[in-house]
Amino acid sequence: MRRRGRAERGSVTAELAVGMPVVVLLLVAVLTLAAASTAQMRAADAARAGARQVAVGEDPAVVRSVATRVAGQGADVTVTQDGEWVRVVVTRPVVGGWFAPGPLRATGEAVAWVEP
Template sequence: MGPWRSDRGTVTAELALALPAVVLVLAVVLVTASAGAARLRCEDAARAAARVASTGVSDDAVHGAALEVMGRPVEVTVRRDPPWVVVDVVTVMPGGWFTGGALGLSATATALLEPSVGGHHHGWSP
């Protein structure tokens, strides 16, 4: 028996101890990345919905635009205060067991109403 025999199994034991920590870190990274991507989609959905709302369409069409961009169920609130329209988009994404449940996401976007819709741009210019 050489000197190598005394360390036999040490690597396996170290791997068995370290593997749960590696899996936990990986899970945290994946949930964080997924939440970040969902947050960006939520902001995109709010912007798209605000742009659609600025054309004077119905709230159902605005909701449809947000749903199309978000790709998951959303709650959409439209506030029209000429010459502006404000759209709030709220959704929920599943979290990991370490997040304590689902993660809520929200975003708000504002757009200038199109002049043909009543957005009389009184003295406002881009």
């Protein structure tokens, strides 16, 4: 019995060393997916808020201010008007801080009819 215990000594450490990176990678993937879905919802909400503001006749500066406030820091707001229709596109980073300039960006778009 004593020999068998010594032969298996350290096996838990080896299994943990192999399994821990997988667990960490899975956790990072889940957290990134949650951040991406939140950023996507905020971008879509900001685009809708901006389109509503344009539809009731607000200034483009007010529209950008409202959309940026809803979307959060680092959001890019584009407003284009084609006749009676206006299109607001909001793009924002998925994560903030040092990683904000990264490639992950969420985009929301809304189209509204401009009231006369």
